[in-house]
Amino acid sequence: MPGTKGKDYWVGFDLGGTKMMALVLDEEGAVVGRKRRKTKAQQGPKAGLVRIEETIRIALDDAGVEPKQLAGIGIGSPGPLDLAEGVVLEAPNLGWKTIGLRQSLERALGCPTVVLNDVDAGVYGEYCFGAAKEARCVFGVFPGTGIGGGCVYEGDILRGKSRSCVEIGHVRVLPDGPLCGCGRRGCLETVASRLSIAAAVAAAAYRGDAPYILEHAGTDIAAIRSRVLAEAVRAGESVVERIIRDAAYWLGVAVGGVVHLLSPDVVVLGGGLVESMPDLFLEEVMRSTEEHVMPSFRDTYVVVTAKLGDDATALGAAAWAERTLDEKDRSDHAGGA
């Protein structure tokens, strides 16, 4: 590997609102160390940066790797981000505002660091190691509290000027639909996020239409997580299944729009909600997408579920660091020659 001089390991990091995870990869891309911890965002950004560094050091210990053997670090972070500077501009889940993530880690661990959007990293992970290996154009959709989207086009992450693009959660699918957190109406998030599902399920439980949910989770939407939704469906709670199929239908509406615009070969569905009910989501999103694309597009794409689970973002971040820092090396060398 040019320019890395015996520095053969990469760290991929997933910075989430509730948990963080570091993976250590060797030069073949094999995971040789890992550490997962709670984020403890309430302790503030300064403690958070220290905690990230510690988590990486523990994962390195786990792998028997010294920091000086690191070629680089990739971090998937919630955004918006300043990609060029590696700064987290605003991350409400973390309580962060204008935090120099890249600079902090480069100082602490002495190796180049790349910050990218967490969903982009997850889609890139699935492109490199998972459900969409080497596909020409991959589009990923990850319904969670909101709905994340990302696109890898001919090996590159598709991006806005200085931020991630692909805000599929705010594509309007229903004119005059429900009010969205962004202030507009009918965004995909208002009808297909885990939050919108939990809200509809809580109302059904309150009305007495979802006794399994009422018994096992109550009517607090914070308690209506993916797992209990999946259990309710398995237990035969038909209103819950109906609500989830409706959400998957709307995902298909939005995915159909994406097929017309980007013509992806592979559409990857991921995130905890999909993972808890992969067959149900796959079936309904495939059906709805097919209904919402022109006939001539029908055989141009496949819909699949993500393969890497919780590792996707960290794996993708490491691979992206390797790709972009290698490129930088090459162009530095070319420039200096």
Added chain:
Amino acid sequence: MPGTKGKDYWVGFDLGGTKMMALVLDEEGAVVGRKRRKTKAQQGPKAGLVRIEETIRIALDDAGVEPKQLAGIGIGSPGPLDLAEGVVLEAPNLGWKTIGLRQSLERALGCPTVVLNDVDAGVYGEYCFGAAKEARCVFGVFPGTGIGGGCVYEGDILRGKSRSCVEIGHVRVLPDGPLCGCGRRGCLETVASRLSIAAAVAAAAYRGDAPYILEHAGTDIAAIRSRVLAEAVRAGESVVERIIRDAAYWLGVAVGGVVHLLSPDVVVLGGGLVESMPDLFLEEVMRSTEEHVMPSFRDTYVVVTAKLGDDATALGAAAWAERTLDEKDRSDHAGGA
């Protein structure tokens, strides 16, 4: 220019359903010859291919350039196309099916030829020479009989596997909306194409609500072209203006979706309809787009009208031929070294 050995001229060609045009460009990109003729599609594909060759030869004569001085030809064609082979798979406006456009021209004129989607070529033209010069990400929308779309991302035309992508005309903007030619409902084309505008205006004229249109064009939608629509608006026919503003509103809905997915820096509105009423379209599309994007996207893009008019596709096709054939030369040279 490596590998072109004194072949310093390029031809750009716009193959339309009603007219065709050849431009001859010198190595600086200046137009030194041109010829525009009717397509006469009813004469069939064989005559059509001969007519294309003749049109190019007349434009070369006009420029005082010999065919042997040509480095390459770029042709913007309606599709779908097989881009790799340069074959027109199906072009209903031309009555063509599986026509080997590239092979035919390479034989006739003895120089490498590239076939691309006509709208892609138009957007690439605006990117190289017009309203979106050198922008990082350009999205073009051209409402006509249908609605064409194209995207140039970091200097490359964004594409599907073997065809153009960006079928913005078939993005659904209105669930359960009007029936579309593609068999689905509520596609953008059903509410914002020139055809949908003409149909609504014809109905208004028939009802007696659009006397200017009734007098100057009648109720045949084939006669309700862009020019008479613009004249009616100028004459104060308020129902016509209302119908056009509604169409522009829906364009903004779709453009808003594109902003969330691709985050373009520049959105270019073009085509004959927009050119006949640029201010009206610009105002209404800007307003509607702004209404339909999240606040954080509001300052990330500009909406502009196309600058190159009828030359956009031919200019873009020539520039794309230069770019891709040059690349091929370079990689041929690299491969042979």
